[in-house]
Amino acid sequence: MSESLLDIRNLNVSFQTFAGTVNAVRGVSLTLEKGETLALVGESGSGKSVTCRSVMGLLSKNATIEQGEILFRGSNLLAKSDKEMQRIRGKEISMIFQNPMTALNPTMTIGKQVAEPLRLHQKFSRTAARRQAQELLELVGIPSSTKRLNDYPHQFSGGQRQRIVTAIALACGPEILIADEPTTALDVTIQAQILELLKELRHTTSIIFITHDLGVVANVADRVAVMYGGRIVEIGKVEEIFYNPQHPYTWGLLRSMPTLDDKDGELYAIPGSPPDLLSPAPGDLFATRNEYALQVDAHYEPPLFQVSPTHYAATWLLDDRAPSVIVPEAIAARRQYYRQRQTGLTAKEGLL
Amino acid sequence: MTFFKFILKRLAFMLATLFLISTITFLLMNFLPGSPYQNEEKLTPVQRQMMNEKYGLDKPAGERYLIYLSGLAKGDLGISLQFGNQPVSKLLSSRIGPSIQLGLQAMLLGTVAGIILGTISAMYQNSFIDTFASLSAIIGRSIPNFIFAVLLQLVFAVSLKWLPIALWDDGFRSTILPTLALAIAPMADAARFIRTEMIEVLNSDYAELAKAKGQSKVRIAFVHGLRNALIPLITIIGPMTVGLMTGSLVVENIFAIPGIGEQFVKSIVTNDYATIMSVTLLYSVLLVVIILIVDILYGLIDPRIRLAGAKQ
Amino acid sequence: MTTNISDLLRVEGLTQTFKSGTGIVKAVDNISFSVYEGETFGLVGESGCGKSTTGRTIIQLYKPAAGSIFFDGVNLSGLRGKKNWLQFRRDVQMIYQDPYASLNPRNKIKDILGEGIDVHKLAKGAKNRNRQVAELLETVGLNPDHANRYPHELSGGQRQRVGIARALSVQPRLIICDEPISALDVSIQAQIVNLLKKLQQEKRLTLLFIAHDLSMVKYISDRIAVMYRGKIVELGDARKIYHSPLHPYTESLLSCIPYPDPDLEKNRRRIIYHHHEEASGSLHQIFPDHYVYCRPSDVAFYQQKGASKEAGGLDLVSITPTNTGILEGVVE
Known part of the structure; x- marks a missing residue:
């Protein structure tokens, strides 16, 4: 089996806070292949941001990597010194952050900010970097005359700023782009534009896309990892996750999205609140909110069960000894579509 | 509004402020006890009457005020009665050089050293360096600069004999100790301000983005951070200047520097009205000009302020 | 109203x-x-x-x-x-x-x-x-x-x-x-x-x-x-x-909302809204309790559009009226 581009193995990260130790990431393993877009889905506290920040080496000072390896093209990033990581950041692995309004330095021209990685990593001269910066901005859809390069971030809208941030991230042609909720703060029409931009990149750059919006996931992702309470609870190809979901949390997420064609009635809401990672309860952290919880969930955390060579879910429901459950209606409808789809009988046009 | 209109508006305000200050100064001088003449007690009433007539001091206050104002407009600051009857303007112009040199040196040293200190403190927050720097800043702020002046004299001039105790005409050497004494307070202020601002800047999203680009810690602080952290510091340059001006009064005396501050002290002690009023006015002009420069500097450093009124 | x-x-x-x-x-x-x-x-x-x-x-x-x-x-x-x-x-x-x-x-x-x-x-x-x-x-x-x-x-x-x-x-x-x-x-x-x-x-x-x-x-x-x-x-x-959205902006907006449905998303096309300053427009009633911002002369067009949508003819495609150039919905 050929080597994955990125291979995270059993990552465990904890934070020291005033209130105590928080285990933010508890044994996360995933891979990213060349040319694919992997979506990391989860809510606050799920550990998705911390996982990606660990890859970049951008964790805060009170974080400890307890265990695990992050292999990038075979070598462990966690074993590298900060100086070595500086050479990788912005050059081979780049990151886009959530808030475009605060991501750019307000007192530096955007031309300089876009040119910076080029001058830093690839030793471009000032004029060459400027020229390349202009091309990069055109690439991300910011028509840029030389005059525009001298403008400051506050002269651009939120959507434009996010494009500039993307240009910066792409400047040195990185192998991996990590996008941490890049469209959450943007309007829906601007979001659509940014997503299109990212999809154009899929052939040259592998992308890890963090979000909590399942609609966005369906739009951009090849594979999906659903995270809860610091662990991956389900991972698989995008069609497997959306049409054949196995984990009750995934069911809950899918059901609580109001889609434009809902029948009237109450919107499904996952009961309860996100888990307390300061003093986590024993067993499965999702158990208290899980209407399909089994007795064993209160004692033992479920391991990842295989559904297909590409699809795994961490739920005791998949154990051979588990009783069969009646799946919610919306999920059953999805599964039915999935079965039809697999047989090739229906065209792949979606659930509607 | 355009830059030109902005300057015009500010100049108008400056003139109004100066007018107010000169009036208040005049009123204060007039109602203070004491006599403007040397050896007042030896004068006979007749002699005093003659002197009053000669210098126009027998006229009513209102008339004297108008004469004073018209004189100001022409650049005539009056006659210094206590110091050889020379025009005040001549008296001051010969002394302004040392004060300006000292002031600028202290300002430069104070801000540059303070910025570097503050940045390093912020970069290594809560480390030993940071604690040491913060303590130094507190000490620097609390101890008056004339005590530093005397301490510096004691250590470097008397004990080590490296530098002159109180001399002016020995070239650059003689300015070192007084500059140091004056620079300590601005340095402390600058360091504290920059440290606070820089910590916030270093925690900002764009600092994180810079790190994600692969920038080193030092470059993030100095290339990205500094311009942003500088903005609040500019605000206190005005008050800092005032501090330097008042500080120079005592420091110049201690180091026997023939500057305006020293002259000012002498004038106050001898009730030399014309000089007192002129120096007060001079300081006011200086401050008002500095405030204008600060506002212009804001626009230069922070592009958001500069372009706020410009067309998109 | x-x-x-x-x-x-x-x-x-x-x-x-x-x-x-x-x-x-x-x-x-x-x-x-x-x-x-x-x-x-x-x-x-x-x-x-x-x-x-x-x-x-x-x-x-x-x-x-x-x-x-x-x-x-x-x-x-x-x-x-x-x-x-x-x-x-x-x-x-x-x-x-x-x-x-x-x-x-x-x-x-x-x-x-x-x-x-x-x-x-x-x-x-x-x-x-x-x-x-x-x-x-x-x-x-x-x-x-x-x-x-x-x-x-x-x-x-x-x-x-x-x-x-x-x-x-x-x-x-x-x-x-x-x-x-x-x-x-x-x-x-x-x-x-x-x-x-x-x-x-x-x-x-x-x-x-x-x-x-x-x-x-x-x-x-x-x-x-x-x-x-x-x-x-x-x-x-x-x-x-x-x-059945009628105004092109509403259509554009709705076409940008992503569905949690990968196959659908692959086949969807976004509608882009081109804005023109319609100085002479205001809200006009198209159907009872359904109003659209347009000129009085466009009311008939919208009524037709709405009727076709009800009949299930139009999907995510928007049509342009034959008489004016003001309303444009472009399918990308």
Whole structure:
């Protein structure tokens, strides 16, 4: 089996806070292949941001990597010194952050900010970097005359700023782009534009896309990892996750999205609140909110069960000894579509 | 509004402020006890009457005020009665050089050293360096600069004999100790301000983005951070200047520097009205000009302020 | 506009402007709409469209530059007297977007909730007041013990519930919800929306729901108005607008919302809206209770468009009228 581009193995990260130790990431393993877009889905506290920040080496000072390896093209990033990581950041692995309004330095021209990685990593001269910066901005859809390069971030809208941030991230042609909720703060029409931009990149750059919006996931992702309470609870190809979901949390997420064609009635809401990672309860952290919880969930955390060579879910429901459950209606409808789809009988046009 | 209109508006305000200050100064001088003449007690009433007539001091206050104002407009600051009857303007112009040199040196040293200190403190927050720097800043702020002046004299001039105790005409050497004494307070202020601002800047999203680009810690602080952290510091340059001006009064005396501050002290002690009023006015002009420069500097450093009124 | 049920809130020709750098920006440009008593009216649009400004003007945080606001038949610009204003402040309440910023961190929850009760003298004595506070907490699904806590001890969702309780504490008739869920986690959003729906039914409230999350707005609203650049471009029944949008901007907006359905997403095409300054336009009735911003001459076109959509002919494609070049929906 050929080597994955990125291979995270059993990552465990904890934070020291005033209130105590928080285990933010508890044994996360995933891979990213060349040319694919992997979506990391989860809510606050799920550990998705911390996982990606660990890859970049951008964790805060009170974080400890307890265990695990992050292999990038075979070598462990966690074993590298900060100086070595500086050479990788912005050059081979780049990151886009959530808030475009605060991501750019307000007192530096955007031309300089876009040119910076080029001058830093690839030793471009000032004029060459400027020229390349202009091309990069055109690439991300910011028509840029030389005059525009001298403008400051506050002269651009939120959507434009996010494009500039993307240009910066792409400047040195990185192998991996990590996008941490890049469209959450943007309007829906601007979001659509940014997503299109990212999809154009899929052939040259592998992308890890963090979000909590399942609609966005369906739009951009090849594979999906659903995270809860610091662990991956389900991972698989995008069609497997959306049409054949196995984990009750995934069911809950899918059901609580109001889609434009809902029948009237109450919107499904996952009961309860996100888990307390300061003093986590024993067993499965999702158990208290899980209407399909089994007795064993209160004692033992479920391991990842295989559904297909590409699809795994961490739920005791998949154990051979588990009783069969009646799946919610919306999920059953999805599964039915999935079965039809697999047989090739229906065209792949979606659930509607 | 355009830059030109902005300057015009500010100049108008400056003139109004100066007018107010000169009036208040005049009123204060007039109602203070004491006599403007040397050896007042030896004068006979007749002699005093003659002197009053000669210098126009027998006229009513209102008339004297108008004469004073018209004189100001022409650049005539009056006659210094206590110091050889020379025009005040001549008296001051010969002394302004040392004060300006000292002031600028202290300002430069104070801000540059303070910025570097503050940045390093912020970069290594809560480390030993940071604690040491913060303590130094507190000490620097609390101890008056004339005590530093005397301490510096004691250590470097008397004990080590490296530098002159109180001399002016020995070239650059003689300015070192007084500059140091004056620079300590601005340095402390600058360091504290920059440290606070820089910590916030270093925690900002764009600092994180810079790190994600692969920038080193030092470059993030100095290339990205500094311009942003500088903005609040500019605000206190005005008050800092005032501090330097008042500080120079005592420091110049201690180091026997023939500057305006020293002259000012002498004038106050001898009730030399014309000089007192002129120096007060001079300081006011200086401050008002500095405030204008600060506002212009804001626009230069922070592009958001500069372009706020410009067309998109 | 005909008023069959009573208008609790009526906005006529509302305009709001702000000074900006060089000139004046029209945040809200001559809009008119009514909110019937007991309904949820959704105000939808992207950032900068003027929806939040509208909400804040209604609650009188700003004075309108032009136009009138009528609450329960009374023109607010003519409202005089402390007693009348106090009553208005009771009748119309607001829930804010940021649950972290809208609660005073120095006050305990019971003081935050008690403030309104005290101002309007709704409780006789401390015991009664405390009981009201406890009841409010239970109504919004919080443990009454939370009364003695401080905001920072609560989660975002819990704080937003406190915000709702605060609005309810003075027994209002109309609650303006200004993006009440955008700052919350996805699973909590559904909870809050369900709570608002339940409260509306139980207490017979009228809600003005301002948001940019179109799916949520459609779920909770009876009627909605779509805003763009200060104008209302489409107004009508929520379901109808989502199933057969008429104005090209509404179509563009709806085409950009991603579905949790990968196969569908692969086949979808986004509709881009090209904006032209339609100076001579205003809201015209196309169908009963369905209005579109256009010129009078375009009404027939829209009626035809709507009819074709009902018949199931059009899907995500928009058509251009043959007589004018103003309306353009381009399929990408």
